[in-house]
Amino acid sequence: MTPSTLAPSTSDSSVQANAGILATIDGDAPSESRPRKSVFSSKLGFVLAAAGSAVGLGNVWRFPYFAATYGGGTFLFAYLLIALTFGIMLLIAEVAIGRATGHGPVAAFRQLDRRFTSVGVLAMLVPAIIFPFYSVIGGWVTRYAFVFLTGGAAAAAETGAFGAFTSQTWGPIGWLAVFILATAVLVARGINKGIERINLITMPIFIVMLLGLAIYTLTLPGGTEGLRHFLLPDFSELSANTFIAATRQSFFSLSLASGVMVAYGSYMKKSASIEKAAFQIGVFDTTASIIAGLLVIPAVVAIMGIDGLGQGAGLLFATLPHVFASMPGGAIVGAIFFVLMLGAAVTSSISMLEVVVNSLMDRAKWSRLKATVVTSVGGFLFGLPVTLGFGVWSNVRLGGRDILGMMNFLTDTVMMPLVGLGTVLVVGWVIGPQRIIAAVHQDGQLFRTEKMFVVLIKWVGPALLTGLVATSFLMAFGVITL
Ligand code: TRP
Numbered sequence: 001m002t003p004s005t006l007a008p009s010t011s012d013s014s015v016q017a018n019a020g021i022l023a024t025i026d027g028d029a030p031s032e033s034r035p036r037k038s039v040f041s042s043k044l045g046f047v048l049a050a051a052g053s054a055v056g057l058g059n060v061w062r063f064p065y066f067a068a069t070y071g072g073g074t075f076l077f078a079y080l081l082i083a084l085t086f087g088i089m090l091l092i093a094e095v096a097i098g099r100a101t102g103h104g105p106v107a108a109f110r111q112l113d114r115r116f117t118s119v120g121v122l123a124m125l126v127p128a129i130i131f132p133f134y135s136v137i138g139g140w141v142t143r144y145a146f147v148f149l150t151g152g153a154a155a156a157a158e159t160g161a162f163g164a165f166t167s168q169t170w171g172p173i174g175w176l177a178v179f180i181l182a183t184a185v186l187v188a189r190g191i192n193k194g195i196e197r198i199n200l201i202t203m204p205i206f207i208v209m210l211l212g213l214a215i216y217t218l219t220l221p222g223g224t225e226g227l228r229h230f231l232l233p234d235f236s237e238l239s240a241n242t243f244i245a246a247t248r249q250s251f252f253s254l255s256l257a258s259g260v261m262v263a264y265g266s267y268m269k270k271s272a273s274i275e276k277a278a279f280q281i282g283v284f285d286t287t288a289s290i291i292a293g294l295l296v297i298p299a300v301v302a303i304m305g306i307d308g309l310g311q312g313a314g315l316l317f318a319t320l321p322h323v324f325a326s327m328p329g330g331a332i333v334g335a336i337f338f339v340l341m342l343g344a345a346v347t348s349s350i351s352m353l354e355v356v357v358n359s360l361m362d363r364a365k366w367s368r369l370k371a372t373v374v375t376s377v378g379g380f381l382f383g384l385p386v387t388l389g390f391g392v393w394s395n396v397r398l399g400g401r402d403i404l405g406m407m408n409f410l411t412d413t414v415m416m417p418l419v420g421l422g423t424v425l426v427v428g429w430v431i432g433p434q435r436i437i438a439a440v441h442q443d444g445q446l447f448r449t450e451k452m453f454v455v456l457i458k459w460v461g462p463a464l465l466t467g468l469v470a471t472s473f474l475m476a477f478g479v480i481t482l
Contacts (some may be wrong), residue, residue, distance in 0.1 A: 043272040044200075047280055049351070050095075050255075050264050052199040054285040056348030057137050058253040060210070060341055061316050063289040064296035068309035070245040073233040076293065078246035080286065086464065087250040088282035089449070089456040090420060091261060093427050093436055095274050098265020100439035104359050105259030108266070109422075113430050119422030124359055126258035126415050127352035128375075132382035133407045134352065135183070138345045139175035139387070140166065140317060142182075145338035148324075153331035156321040162314055167391040176383045183349040184376035187357055188369055202343040207288055209337060214294040217302065217323060226301030229309070230293050244468055248412040253285055255351060257416040257423065263355045273445045299323045313404060353379070399476065413472040417465050424461035433457055 040046045067075045101108040109120030143165065147156050155161060166172060217223050251257050268274070296316055300308045303322045311318065324334035353375055360371040389396060389403030398406040427436050433454045440447045447453070474480045 040267050040269060043269055046264060046268040046272060047277050048199040048203075049267075049347075050261065050277065051203065051281050051284055052344075052347030053255045053260055053264065053351030054253060054281055054348075055203060055288045056344045057134060057141070057341075058249070058348070059285065059289040060292045060296075060344065061137055061141075061313075063249060063253065064293050064300075065312055065315040066245055066249045067230060067293050068297060068300065068315060069312065070242055071234070071237050072229040072297065072309075073231050074235070074237045074242055075246060076230065076290070077233040077235075078238065078242045079249060079289075082243065082246045082464075083250040083254065083286050084282060085452070086247075086456050086460060087254050087256065088278050089453050090256050090423065090461065091254055091278040091282060092274055092440065092453060093423060093457055094256060094261035095265035095268065095278060096436045096439040097423075097427070098262040099268045099270065099274065099442075100436070102266050104263045104266060104355060104362060106359055107362065108262050109426065112426050116422055116426045116430070119419055119426065120259065120262075122415055122422070123257065123259035123262070123419045124356060126411055126419065127260060127355050128378075129382075129407055129411050129415070130252075130258070131349060131352040131356075131375075131379045133386045133404055134345075134349055135179050135379055136172070136176050136383050136386045136404075137313075138179040138183075138342070138349055139172055139177075139383075141338055141342045141345055142179050143171070143175040144317065144321075145335065145342050148331060148335035148338055151331070153321065153324060153334050156334075157325035161321070162318040166314070166317075166387075167394070169388065169391055172387045172390070173384065176387055177380060179345075179349070180376050180380050180383070182346055183353055184372050186346065186350050187353045187376075188372040190368065199347055202340055202347075206340040206344055207291060209340060210288070210291045210295055213323070213333070213337070214291055214298070216327060217295055217298045220298070220302040220323075220326065222302035222305070223298040225306070226298030227294070229301065229306065230297040240467070240471070243464075244413075244471060247464065247468055248416070251416045251420060252412050253289060254282065255348070257419040258352070259355045259359075259419075260351045263358060264351070271443050274440045275445070275447050275449065296320070409472075409476075413468075414476070417468040417472065421462065421465040421469055424457050424465065428454075428458035428462065 040049065063079075067079075069075075097108050097112065098104075101111045103111060104120075105123040106117065106120035109123075110117040144156065147153070218227060255261060265274075268277075296319060297309070299319045299322075300311075300315060303319055304311075308319070309315075320337070321334065324330035324337070327333065353372070356375050357368065357371040360366045360375070361368060364371075366374070385393065385403050386407065393403065396403060399409075401409055427433060436457075437447060437450055437453070440450075471480070
C-alpha cells in the first residue's frame with residue numbers, strides 16, 4: 001500500500017492505508033479534507049452500525065404502507081428484485097467509495113472526480129431533509145411507547161385515536177422534540193460509543209418479536225386474506241410505477257444515495273469484507289421489511305378489511321393497537337414492541353444526523369457538540385411544518401401533495417435518484433468499476449459477485465435511474481401523474 005498523501009496527521013495506520021488506495025485518482029486532494037480518525041472497533045462494528053442505519057421506520061412503518069399502496073404481492077416482487085440485486089450492488093459501491101477514500105460524501109466524491117463534488121453535496125442534503133420528517137414519525141413511536149408503558153393501551157385502540165393524536169398541535173411537537181433530543185444525545189457522544197452497543201441487543205429481539213406477532217396476526221379472521229394480498233403478485237398489475245416505488249423504497253430502506261453508507265464505509269476496517277457486509281445488511285434489512293409486511297398487512301385486512309390498505313402513512317399506528325388489544329397480555333407486548341421500534345428508529349436517525357454532523361466537523365471545523373446542537377435544532381424547526389401538516393396545516397398543498405408527501409417526493413423521487421445516478425456514472429463510467437473492485441478486493445478479500453456488480457452499476461443502474469429521474473421531472477412539471 002502506498003502511503004497516503006492525504007493523511008497528514010493521523011496516528012491510525014489502517015486509515016492512512018485506506019486513504020491511499022484512491023489517492024492516485026486525484027492527486028491534488030484539497031488540504032482541508034483529512035481521513036477519518038475513528039475506525040469501528042471490530043469487523044462486526046460496521047455491520048451493526050450500517051444495519052442499524054438501514055433497519056428502522058423504513059422497514060416497519062414505511063415498507064408496509066408502500067406495499068399496501070402499490071399492489072401488495074406485485075410490489076413485493078419488484079422490491080425483492082431491485083433491493084437484492086441493484087440495491088446491494090449500490091451499497092457495495094458506496095461503502096467501497098467511503099473506505100477507499102477515507103472520507104465522507106463531499107470529499108469522497110470530489111476525490112473520485114472534481115466534477116462530481118456536487119453529487120456528494122446533494123447526498124448530504126438528503127439526510128438533512130429526511131431527518132426532520134423521520135423524527136416526526138419517530139415522535140409518534142415515542143408517544144406510543146410511552147402510552148403503552150403507562151397503561152394507555154386500551155385508549156390507543158379506540159377508533160380514531162391515532163388521527164386525534166396526530167392532528168393535535170402541541171402533543172406531537174413535544175414528542176418530536178423528545179425523539180430529536182434522544183438522537184442528539186447519542187450523536188454528541190460519538191460514533192463508536194453510541195451506536196454499536198444498542199444495535200447488538202435490540203435488533204435481533206425486535207425481529208423475533210415481529211415474527212411472533214406476524215404469526216399471531218395470521219390467526220385473526222381475515223389474516224390469511226391479507227397474507228395472500230401481500231405475498232401473491234398479480235403480474236398484469238406490474239407497471240413502471242411499481243418499479244419506481246420499489247426503487248424509492250429500497251434506497252430509503254438501505255440508507256442509500258444519502259452519504260450515510262459512504263461515511264460509514266470510511267470508518268470501516270480494511271480487513272473486513274465489503275461484499276460480505278453488504279449482503280448481510282441487504283438480506284437482513286429485506287428480511288425485516290418482509291416480516292413487518294407479514295405483520296402489518298394481514299393486521300390491516302383483519303381489522304379494517306381490504307379497503308383499510310388505502311390509508312397511507314398512518315397504516316401501522318392505526319392498526320397495531322387493535323392487534324395488541326385483541327391478545328392476552330397485549331398491553332405489555334405492545335409496550336415492548338414500541339420500545340424496540342423506537343430503538344430501531346433511533347439507530348437510523350443517528351446515522352442521518354451523524355453524516356451531517358461529521359461533515360460540519362470536517363469542513364466548518366465545528367466541535368461535535370456545536371454541530372450536533374445546530375443540526376438537531378434545525379431538524380426540529382423543519383419538523384414543525386411536517387407535524388402541523390397532520391393538523392392545522394392539513395389543507396396545505398405543495399404541488400398537489402401534503403407536506404410530508406412533498407418532502408418524500410423531494411428526497412426519494414428527485415434527490416436520491418440523482419445521487420444514485422451520479423454514483424453509478426462516476427463508478428461505472430468515469431473512474432471505472434475496476435477501481436472500486438480493487439477496493440473491495442483489498443487485503444485479498446473475495447468479490448464473488450464482481451460480474452454482476454459491473455453489469456448492474458454500469459448498465460442497469462444508469463438505465464433505471466435515468467428513467468426514474470426523467471419520470472420524476474415529468475411528474476414535477478405535471479406532464480404525467482403516477
Ligand atoms: N434506512 C432507514 C430506515 O429504513 C432510514 C434512513 C437512515 C435513511 N438513514 C437514511 C433513509 C439516509 C434515507 C437516507 O428506517
